[in-house]
Amino acid sequence: MSHETPLERLGRELEAAAARQVTSMEAAPRRRRWRGRTLAVAILVVGAGAGGASWAATSLLSSGSAVAFERGAPIAGRAQGAPIPGTVRLLADDIADPGGGPAWGLRYWKTDRKYGCVQVGRVYAGKLGQITGGKVFHELRLGVTRGALGGCFALDGGGHAFIAIHTDARHGAQPQTCPTVFQSRLGGPRGRGVRCDVQDRTVDFGLLGPNATRFVYRAGGRDHTSTPLGGVGAYLVVQKRLKPIVREYGFHHRDPKLNLHGPAEPYIALTPASQVVKRITYKAGSCLVHVTMSPFGACNAAAGFVPIPQPKVSDVRAPIRAFAAPEGRGIRVRFRARQTVIDGRSGYDIEVRPVGSRGFMTQTYSRNVEAGSLVRTTVGLYNRRHGPYRIIVRYRTVRPRPGPYSSLAYPGLLVGQARIDVP
Amino acid sequence: MNLDRLSDDELLVLARGEPQAFGAFYRRHMHAVQDYFRRRVFDVETAFDLTAETFAGALRSLPRYEPQPGPPRAWLFGIARNTLLEALRRGQVQDRARRALAMQPIALDESDVATLEMLCESPALEAITSLPDDQRTAVLAHHVDGDSYAEIAKRLECSQSVVRQRVSRGLRTVRTQLREEGR
Numbered sequence: 001m002s003h004e005t006p007l008e009r010l011g012r013e014l015e016a017a018a019a020r021q022v023t024s025m026e027a028a029p030r031r032r033r034w035r036g037r038t039l040a041v042a043i044l045v046v047g048a049g050a051g052g053a054s055w056a057a058t059s060l061l062s063s064g065s066a067v068a069f070e071r072g073a074p075i076a077g078r079a080q081g082a083p084i085p086g087t088v089r090l091l092a093d094d095i096a097d098p099g100g101g102p103a104w105g106l107r108y109w110k111t112d113r114k115y116g117c118v119q120v121g122r123v124y125a126g127k128l129g130q131i132t133g134g135k136v137f138h139e140l141r142l143g144v145t146r147g148a149l150g151g152c153f154a155l156d157g158g159g160h161a162f163i164a165i166h167t168d169a170r171h172g173a174q175p176q177t178c179p180t181v182f183q184s185r186l187g188g189p190r191g192r193g194v195r196c197d198v199q200d201r202t203v204d205f206g207l208l209g210p211n212a213t214r215f216v217y218r219a220g221g222r223d224h225t226s227t228p229l230g231g232v233g234a235y236l237v238v239q240k241r242l243k244p245i246v247r248e249y250g251f252h253h254r255d256p257k258l259n260l261h262g263p264a265e266p267y268i269a270l271t272p273a274s275q276v277v278k279r280i281t282y283k284a285g286s287c288l289v290h291v292t293m294s295p296f297g298a299c300n301a302a303a304g305f306v307p308i309p310q311p312k313v314s315d316v317r318a319p320i321r322a323f324a325a326p327e328g329r330g331i332r333v334r335f336r337a338r339q340t341v342i343d344g345r346s347g348y349d350i351e352v353r354p355v356g357s358r359g360f361m362t363q364t365y366s367r368n369v370e371a372g373s374l375v376r377t378t379v380g381l382y383n384r385r386h387g388p389y390r391i392i393v394r395y396r397t398v399r400p401r402p403g404p405y406s407s408l409a410y411p412g413l414l415v416g417q418a419r420i421d422v423p
Numbered sequence: 424m425n426l427d428r429l430s431d432d433e434l435l436v437l438a439r440g441e442p443q444a445f446g447a448f449y450r451r452h453m454h455a456v457q458d459y460f461r462r463r464v465f466d467v468e469t470a471f472d473l474t475a476e477t478f479a480g481a482l483r484s485l486p487r488y489e490p491q492p493g494p495p496r497a498w499l500f501g502i503a504r505n506t507l508l509e510a511l512r513r514g515q516v517q518d519r520a521r522r523a524l525a526m527q528p529i530a531l532d533e534s535d536v537a538t539l540e541m542l543c544e545s546p547a548l549e550a551i552t553s554l555p556d557d558q559r560t561a562v563l564a565h566h567v568d569g570d571s572y573a574e575i576a577k578r579l580e581c582s583q584s585v586v587r588q589r590v591s592r593g594l595r596t597v598r599t600q601l602r603e604e605g606r
Contacts, residue, residue, distance in 0.1 A: 006535045007453045010475050014449050017524040018442035018482055025439070025486065060510055061465055094462070100540070101465040124463075125511040134465060225602075 061102075061124055064136040070146040074111065078367040080152040080344060081113030083142055091230040093123045098201075098220075098240045099171055102131070106205055106229075106236045109142065111152060113368070114343040116161025120149035120205050120236060121173040131172035149175050149203060151268075154344060154398060154406030156209075157306035160232060163404055164206040164297055166265055166274035168199035168241055202242040204276040208233030211304040214281040215272075223278060237276055245275055245291055264291055268404045270305065271297030295403040307400035311346050313339055313413060316395040320416040324423060330380040331389060331420060338415075339395050341369040346397040347408055348415065352379050355388040355419075364396075364408070381422065391418045425579065427560045431495035435488050445485065449478055451559070452496065454551075456503055457539070463507060467539040468531055472516040475529070477503045479520035550597040558593035565590050 004012075076082040087110040095104040105123040110116055121128040121140045129139040130148070145151050149169055153161040168176040176199050208215065212233040216225050219239040228235050247264040265274040272280065273292045280287045280299055287299035294300075321334040333350050341347055348369065353360040363379050379391075396412030426434065426447035438445035456477055460470035480502045491498060510516045521528075531539075551562055560579065564570045565586070572590075576583045 005538050006471055006529060006531055007457065007474075007539070009529050010471075010478070011446055011449050011453065013475075013526050013529065014478050014482060015442050015446040017479065017526050018438060018445040018485075021482065021485070021524065022440055022442055060469060060514055060516070062514065096462055100461050100467065103462055131465065 061135055061137040064138045066139040066141050067130055067144050067147055069144055074143040076112050080115045081111030083109040084112055088142060089230055091234045092236050095236050095238055097171060097238060104236060104238045106234055108230060108232060108234055114155045114345060115152040116155050116207060117145060117152040118150045118205060119145060120203060130174050149173060157308050160209050161207045162209050162270050162303055162305055164269050164272040166204050166276060167267055169201045169203045170199060171201050200241050202239055204237040204274060206235060208235060208280060209303050211282045212280055213283060215277055216279040217277050266293050269295055269297035270404050271299040271303045273297040305401065308345060308398055310400065311397055316413045316415050318415050320391060320393050320418040322391045322418040322420045324420065325378050330378045332378050333391055334376050335393055335416060337369045337373055337375050338371060340371040348375060349394045349396055350377060350379055351392040353390045354385055355390055386422050388419065388421050430556060432490045435495055438485055445482060452499055459503055467536055469516060471539055473506055473510060476516060476518060476520055477506045479524055479526060480506060483520050483523060550600045554593050554596055558589045561586050561589035562593040
């Protein structure tokens, strides 16, 4: 072979070094007699080496600031809750990137408000994170799910989360910042300009549930079979960006160019529904995945989702007190909760409606509440509109099969109403 | 002596007095080690730097090497892991072993980087390195070095049909392994 590769050159260097080492070992007994002189020579050689060319010309990734908590660090008993110690597991840390570099990994944990969470990023020095500029590693701390690939999803009645996410991302593991169908320059988070066309990876990840034993996915033009991880059915597939499947929406115009086009694969569903995961084998049978925009995905029937038990709700009615916060900062609402809230599957909603206007805003009091305790919250009035408002408080719970977002079912039970004039 | 026929253990013991034996050991595992680092660091130059330091470290430890119950490959990857961890701790690849061996730095130009990238893109290479010695030698000689069956047979002192059989079995094993790993 005429061209010598770097690895072959290294082999030649190593053989030469091995020959020198063999020679020096054979000369070792003689060297003992000349120890003083040899030591002086050795010092000179080492000194010359230190001043000469260095091998270590390349540096590894440097550490940048950790990815920020966009809405603060998780707090026990509030919002999606805080991670439960002992449930945090790095289920995958060796998913190769098609362009090389640190592997991709997936972390899973449960929270005290009955959510199962996943985080996906690049693995470097045993940590999960994102890489910017090809050289700077930003750690993804436990609980960061905004500004990262991941999220928290309500546990089903059996205590397992089900989710399937199909999304574009950057090779540094940053999530996409704008819809796939629009290839324009948009403002990114926190005002940073982000070009939408820099997404160069398609990432599929999620939780197939405890009943999934095997799944087939398509990557690089071939089908691969893999085993879900961690007893929760975790999976992660990273590949070069795939062309999204697009379909026509709405009316069909005579001029096809005027037809509306949009994605045919959901970003998020309860079970896989994208072009990547092809087949899932569950304990009860196998499911062939087809592309569907259903929020429940293609394998809802076979996945083994256990319906979420509905809390027993007795009387929730309570008097509501409301008054204007100083300096027009909003409306303060007070009421004594008769129904307990112990996790994210139920909550109190405070709805504020300007009288005589169609608009309204809703704020979910998303934290645990003991029965009989006083709920105190302030609803901000972003429009600073003066005049009369109607405040409606509802107690809402999730449906037994709520879909991927697990939102609380509307309208819920009426707790009470109040009326207030904002000066 | 045909070094390709020796086991890893035999090569390492022989390498204490025979530099070519270490060269043979290096050629057998260079792709696997480079690939190991390529999956853990961001650029191919750093991976190459770590590979060089790993083999230099192995060469330096050679006088103290004793055959273990486990495969020598595990010993080599132990050195690779320690090299990586130390580099991560210090934020830079160390060159202590290479300096001690007075090895010359290898400057990489763009075509070298492209070559390394190309070599690392093949997960099959890693699978090939885990084949039994006779199959690995035959597969690498035929499919990587581009040698004919006749040349390989002459070098390995066996018939062409034996070489064909080894290549065929080796490829079948690699295919099965890649399929099982879902790559």
